[in-house]
Every structure is written in C-alpha cells, then in structure tokens.
Amino acid sequence: MARTLISNALIFDGTGAAPVKGGVLVEGNVIAAVGEVEAGGVDQVFDAGGRFVMPGMVEGHAHLSFENVTATEDLITPTPEAQAFTAARGARALIEAGFTSAYGASEAKLGLGVAVREEVNAGRLPGPRIRAGGLEISVTGAMGDEGRLHNPRIGPSTIVDGPEDMRRAVRLQCREGIDNIKLDVSGDPFYPGTPGHTTPMSFEEVDMAVRTAHAYGRRVNAHTRSIEGSKHCVRAGVDAIFHVEYSDEELLDMLEEARDRIFVVPTVGLFHQIMAGEAAPFGLPAEVGGYMNIPELLENSCKTHTELRKRGVRHLIGGDYGFAWSPQGTQGRDIEFFIDYYGYDPASALVCATANGGLAMMGDGSLGTLQPGKLADLIVVDVNPLDDLRVLQGPDKIRLVVKDGQLCKNALAEVGTSMLVEVMQ
Numbered sequence: 001m002a003r004t005l006i007s008n009a010l011i012f013d014g015t016g017a018a019p020v021k022g023g024v025l026v027e028g029n030v031i032a033a034v035g036e037v038e039a040g041g042v043d044q045v046f047d048a049g050g051r052f053v054m055p056g057m058v059e060g061h062a063h064l065s066f067e068n069v070t071a072t073e074d075l076i077t078p079t080p081e082a083q084a085f086t087a088a089r090g091a092r093a094l095i096e097a098g099f100t101s102a103y104g105a106s107e108a109k110l111g112l113g114v115a116v117r118e119e120v121n122a123g124r125l126p127g128p129r130i131r132a133g134g135l136e137i138s139v140t141g142a143m144g145d146e147g148r149l150h151n152p153r154i155g156p157s158t159i160v161d162g163p164e165d166m167r168r169a170v171r172l173q174c175r176e177g178i179d180n181i182k183l184d185v186s187g188d189p190f191y192p193g194t195p196g197h198t199t200p201m202s203f204e205e206v207d208m209a210v211r212t213a214h215a216y217g218r219r220v221n222a223h224t225r226s227i228e229g230s231k232h233c234v235r236a237g238v239d240a241i242f243h244v245e246y247s248d249e250e251l252l253d254m255l256e257e258a259r260d261r262i263f264v265v266p267t268v269g270l271f272h273q274i275m276a277g278e279a280a281p282f283g284l285p286a287e288v289g290g291y292m293n294i295p296e297l298l299e300n301s302c303k304t305h306t307e308l309r310k311r312g313v314r315h316l317i318g319g320d321y322g323f324a325w326s327p328q329g330t331q332g333r334d335i336e337f338f339i340d341y342y343g344y345d346p347a348s349a350l351v352c353a354t355a356n357g358g359l360a361m362m363g364d365g366s367l368g369t370l371q372p373g374k375l376a377d378l379i380v381v382d383v384n385p386l387d388d389l390r391v392l393q394g395p396d397k398i399r400l401v402v403k404d405g406q407l408c409k410n411a412l413a414e415v416g417t418s419m420l421v422e423v424m425q
C-alpha cells in the first residue's frame, strides 16, 4: 500500500481544535497518522514548507453544470452533449479550488451529474467525490414551471402533481442513477407568481418523495424558503434543506430536534452577490434585487441561521455558484459570509466547510476530518485561512489536493521553498 507523508505542516484537523504542527501520513486511501509522524518507510514525502493542511472542502449544494448562467434559458437551451463538457469543467474547477466533495443539488439536464460522477470515479476526469443531483422536481405553476398553455416549455424542472406523479418521477431519477433528489418545495424570488414565502408543494408530495427515495437508498434535498415548506421537509424526513430564510419558533425547535440527521445549506452567497452589486454587470443590479425582496430575505436568513448556529444545527457551505458573477471554485467565499452574516468564528466556519460536509457525503463519519482511519481527502494551502480566509476563495493558494489518497493537484513546485522528495525504501 502506498505511503505518502505531508511533512512540515500546520494541521487543522476539521474538528475545530486549534491547528498543530507536524505531518499527515496517508496509507492507501486513509489517514494513518497525524502530528508527530516518522518519515521512515514512506514512498513519497511532500514538504509543505510550514503551510496549512486541512480536510478537503465540501460544496454542499452543487450545480456542476452551471457556468456563466444569467437566466434559466442558459440551462434549458444548450444541448445535454454540450453541457456534459460544462459539467466536467465545473468538476475540475472545484477540485482545483480545494473542494474534494460535491454534494449535488441539481443539474441543467437529468444525467449530467451521473455522467461526470462516473468519469471522475473511473479516473478519466479530474473532479471531487460527487453525490449526483438530477433535475429539480416541482409542481404546476411553481418555481421551475415556465410553460404556459399557449407556450409549452420543457425545463428547467420536472413538473409533477400529486403523490403518484411524484413517486414515478423519483423512481425514474433513481433508475437513472441520481444520488440526491431535489424538490422545489417553496417559492422563489426569481418566480414572481410564487415568491419565497409561498409553499406550492404539498406535504403529501414531499412525503411521497422522501419515502420513495429512501426506499432506493437515495437522499432527498429541498429548496425551501417558506416556514411551511421547511416544516413539511422536517416532518417528512428530508435529508438536507437549502436556503431556509423564514422561520418561527416552532421551526427552529423542529430543526434543533432533528439536528443529528438533517443538514442545512443557507446558500447566502447569491443574495450577497446581488446586493453587493456583483451581478449588476450581468443585468441584475442591487436595485432589481430590491424589487425582488432580496434584502428582506437576507435579513431573515441572518436571523434564522444565526439562531440555528447557536442551536448546533449542522450548516454546509456552498450553493448556487456557477452564475456569471460566481464562477465554480469560488464557493470558499461562503466561509467568510458565514462569519459576517451568521456570527461564526473562523474555525467553526471551517468545520462547516469540511467536517459537516463530510458527514453529508457519507453518513458513517468516515470523511471530513484529518484523523487516523478517516478517508484521505486533504488540501495544502499557502496561508493559514484562520488568519486570512481569502486564500480559500479560488484555486491560486491551493497548493496540493489529495482525494481518496490520490494526488489530484500538485502546485508545490511553483513555490520555491517546497519540493517533492522521493524517498528510497
């Protein structure tokens, strides 16, 4: 079994404990030792040159096939063949930026996440571990239903009405290899007919989706901004809920009670970017965000997720990147947003980006921390992110990426002081 040592590092293990100096020994695809590690008997040594080593990050709401998106037209019009390349580029951008896992939300076409997952797993494409999302499932007249009687339109969501329709749609996605089913439970500010506080999908539909997907061993995740929608999800046993801006005391209590089984992904990046004017060059200025009620959603997001943080609910970073103003690989910005909007301290925000994500990817706790026996997904970063979080906001400062014990990126040679040392056995 190949033994690789990353030596001379400052190690953040993902548990939230203070970083320690030392090395990380990887044996096959697992971590064998952390801290004071003997260099004898290893096949290769990477001298980290005092750099920061941490678990690989997890994008908690991935849209691999989103690239330069400014409208749903950009998801619907391109062919699946063209979008397969887009999704492959998305996977590569994530791994280069230190994301060793992508917990799928949805894709522009049903099979894109599955196709890329298979290529990455076979070692033919660079990319993270992928739990593949499919097409979003919505209901008539809600988010993702852009058809009209006089003007039918397919996409961006699959439309179902009633539990039987839902059962069929979920089974079909399971058949096609989807890991993560996504429901559009609440409305959305991009669909004026059903704004974020509305709940077009019924409890019976959500419940059927969960029972069906779980029977196939798959997960169900939900777009939900409304109080009622989020309650539907918790009651039905949805595995991860996205956005979750509005809340009342009962919902907060329900989430606290479910905190050992549910994950919550605030996806605050998109609203921040719109209100900060970052989307303005692409036709979505902050003023339009105002008409869309985004400031009010953002205010509620701060209230709800600050409270959920205090109650120990597991947050994941990421979500809704891949727009024209938010390229794939910049998801690490969410770590800073978690601090600014929800009151996280830097180490706890890093835990959301790593350990929490690992638990979402693999429920058995085998992923997400640098501890002996855990799967070897780790990155080497130029600067300690606890001092400067900007180093995790793109690929430039990510020097080394290891996923499942395999070297996925090595840019250590570009920085003079560090080098790869081949060790004779």
Ligand SMILES: [Zn+2]
Pocket: 061, 063, 105, 319, 320
């Ligand atoms: Zn999304």
